[in-house]
Amino acid sequence: MTKQGNLPLQIDPFRLAETRRSFTGQLSLRHMHRLQPSLLSDSGEVQLELQFDIDEIGTKYLQGHMAVELELECQRCLEAMTLSINKEMLIAFVRTHHKAEQLPEGYDPFVVEQTPIALIDVIEDELILSLPQVPMHKREDCPATELLKADKQAVKAIDELEQKENPFEVLAKLKDSE
Numbered sequence: 001m002t003k004q005g006n007l008p009l010q011i012d013p014f015r016l017a018e019t020r021r022s023f024t025g026q027l028s029l030r031h032m033h034r035l036q037p038s039l040l041s042d043s044g045e046v047q048l049e050l051q052f053d054i055d056e057i058g059t060k061y062l063q064g065h066m067a068v069e070l071e072l073e074c075q076r077c078l079e080a081m082t083l084s085i086n087k088e089m090l091i092a093f094v095r096t097h098h099k100a101e102q103l104p105e106g107y108d109p110f111v112v113e114q115t116p117i118a119l120i121d122v123i124e125d126e127l128i129l130s131l132p133q134v135p136m137h138k139r140e141d142c143p144a145t146e147l148l149k150a151d152k153q154a155v156k157a158i159d160e161l162e163q164k165e166n167p168f169e170v171l172a173k174l175k176d177s178e
């Protein structure tokens with residue numbers, strides 16, 4: 001098993017769950033190629049605490065915590081903004097989409113077609129799902145706020161955009177309500 005710091009690069013999540021392994025470490029944003037188009041800078045690392053385990057009905061899962069600061073482009077002022085992600089994860093590993101549909105509530109499914117899998121892919125998926133649909137500074141912190149006050153139509157359009165719910169936020173609310 002090759003490692004990046006204390007974290008393995010390739011994993012067999014089923015075996016790690018059976019042996020109840022845990023890891024703490026960092027993964028570089030520089031290696032997250034699917035996330036990079038959303039970022040202004042790929043410098044930085046995701047801080048991770050990961051625990052693989054099996055629940056009482058035999059579901060093999062990863063429970064963990066991730067923390068990272070991402071540099072995104074504010075879509076209001078087109079300047080850099082920082083998005084802090086501090087997130088708990090509960091990911092169940094399954095072999096088929098059919099099994100994913102049968103998981104108990106609370107688990108995010110991850111379909112493993114063959115092992116090993118890249119740990120960075122699992123973490124990158126979670127980060128991509130955490131991104132806002134339209135990244136923007138808080139209105140009071142945005143450099144464009146003063147310019148927008150003069151343009152009533154622009155303010156109305158931005159208000160409507162801000163009220164639009166992130167489609168993944170519905171999933172997060174369902175997950176948090178448990």
